[in-house]
Amino acid sequence: MxxxxxxxxxxxxxxxxxxxxxxxxxxxxxxxxxxxxxxxxxxxxxxxxxxxxxxxxxxxxxxxxxxxxxxxxxxxxxxxxxxxxxxxxxxxxxxxxxxxxxxxxxxxxxxxxxxxxxxxxxxxxxxxxxxxxxxxxxxxxxxxxxxxxxxxxxxxxxxxxxxxxxxxxxxxxxxxxxxxxxxxxxxxxxxxxxxxxxxxxxxxxxxxxxxxxxxxxxxxxxxxxxxxxxxxxxxxxxxxxxxxxxxxxxxxxxxxxxxxxxxxxxxxxxxxxxxxxGCERWMSVLVHAEDGMVHTLPGDDLYPEDPDLTEPKMYSSNKTIGALVQEGGRLHRFFQIDGVPMLFINLQPKYKHVNPLLTDLRRDPEPKSKI
CATH class of the missing domain: 3.90.79.10 (Nucleoside Triphosphate Pyrophosphohydrolase)
Known part of the structure; x- marks a missing residue:
């Protein structure tokens, strides 16, 4: 201990x-x-x-x-x-x-x-x-x-x-x-x-x-x-x-x-x-979008390069969640739309792991994605 x-x-x-x-x-x-x-x-x-x-x-x-x-x-x-x-x-x-x-x-x-x-x-x-x-x-x-x-x-x-x-x-x-x-x-x-x-x-x-x-x-x-x-x-x-x-x-x-x-x-x-x-230690970092919260994970473009593990930091964007997704780039994030959870991931998992099985967004609310 x-x-x-x-x-x-x-x-x-x-x-x-x-x-x-x-x-x-x-x-x-x-x-x-x-x-x-x-x-x-x-x-x-x-x-x-x-x-x-x-x-x-x-x-x-x-x-x-x-x-x-x-x-x-x-x-x-x-x-x-x-x-x-x-x-x-x-x-x-x-x-x-x-x-x-x-x-x-x-x-x-x-x-x-x-x-x-x-x-x-x-x-x-x-x-x-x-x-x-x-x-x-x-x-x-x-x-x-x-x-x-x-x-x-x-x-x-x-x-x-x-x-x-x-x-x-x-x-x-x-x-x-x-x-x-x-x-x-x-x-x-x-x-x-x-x-x-x-x-x-x-x-x-x-x-x-x-x-x-x-x-x-x-x-x-x-x-x-x-x-x-x-x-x-x-x-x-x-x-x-x-x-x-x-x-x-x-x-x-x-x-x-x-x-x-x-x-x-x-x-x-x-x-x-x-x-x-093996595995990585992950700590999600919250980003305040215009219309909600985005949980970002390591590898995501919105994830800080050197996140503070001990003090609360405010990260924000003046864009909507949908706009942030539509921008593309490296995505490793989680959020909710009208209470419906969604994962967006386009990164290769490390240490021979698997990514989550992604939601088929054709049946879900906006935003839409090509992931």
């Missing part, structure tokens, strides 16, 4: 995808398909989204992936005993990311030994994501401490909150994250960190001085399960597009990425093969 951070806290989030028990699909990836064409196919998996409390000080009522702030217990050296079969392996057997350290997010390359922890960040952030998912949903990603899990190339299993014992442990972990270590020791299991594949890294934007205490540098992971009944990515986006639910931009962006994959096996294969490529 990095206690020296002044402007944000470290966090971890888990995109949990699970196979459905019905529906026939053709397992393939179609990066060039539009959203409306993709509607003709059927997803054979669903993703877990949880609704935040209305009283929450951060994104109330939003539907989000499970996750939360890193706790000191996630970096506790007591995990060495829990992971004793793997503790001497690089990153506990997770593998080494190929991305150069010079472009790697600071949260991944920070030397945790400086803060007294022998737990690599790659491991601790996964522990955090698994612990938070258990606390928030009752779904537990663990394997027996004797299991051979180095590769973990197959879809994984999850344990639900079945029986009084697991309900008791969940309550104890909610009250004290240190109990997650004790639970693993008593049940002779380890968090299945190998089932979590690196997906992305989002830094909360600088909205105002009042939001400084609610900024998070968040590692996004993905895990693919055999089965569990939740929404499909398509259904989640439909809920958002009809304004039935609110989904924050990072979740909307990544759900739109998932829409390339109708098969849980194809999604797992892609995320497993891509995970060691």
């Amino acid at each position: 990095n206690n020296t951070l002044q402007h944000w806290r470290e966090a971890a989030t888990l995109i949990l995808a699970a196979g459905r028990q019905h529906g026939n699909v053709i397992p393939k990836m179609a990066p060039q398909m539009s959203w409306n064409n993709r509607r003709r196919s059927t997803f054979d998996y669903e993703v877990l989204l949880l609704k935040r409390s209305q009283k929450s000080g951060f994104m109330p009522n939003a539907f989000v992936f499970p996750g939360g702030v890193v706790d000191v217990s996630d970096f506790s050296n007591d995990w060495i005993q829990v992971f004793q079969r793997h503790a001497n392996k690089p990153n506990f057997g997770l593998g080494v990311v190929r991305q150069p350290s010079s472009t790697r997010s600071p949260m991944f390359v920070t030397d945790r030994m400086k803060f007294g922890s022998a737990i690599p960040g790659e491991v601790a952030f996964r522990i955090c994501a698994i612990r938070e998912t258990f606390e928030e949903s009752g779904i537990l990603l663990v394997v027996p401490d004797s299991a051979e899990v180095d590769a973990n190339q197959d879809l994984t299993e999850a344990y639900g909150q079945d029986g009084e014992e697991m309900a008791k442990w969940r309550e104890e972990v909610q009250n004290n994250p240190l109990q997650f270590i004790e639970m693993c020791k008593e049940l002779r299991c380890v968090p299945n960190i190998w089932a979590l594949h690196e997906w992305g890294n989002w830094l909360t934007p600088v909205f105002s001085t009042s939001t400084r205490s609610r900024r998070f540098d968040t590692a996004f992971y993905i895990a693919c399960l055999q089965k569990k009944p939740w929404w499909t990515p398509e259904e989640a986006i439909d809920e958002y597009r009809t304004q039935t639910t609110w989904i924050p931009p990072p979740q909307f962006y990544d759900l739109s990425r998932l829409c390339h994959f109708t098969s849980i096996h194809e999604l797992h294969r892609f995320s497993y093969n891509r995970a060691l490529e």
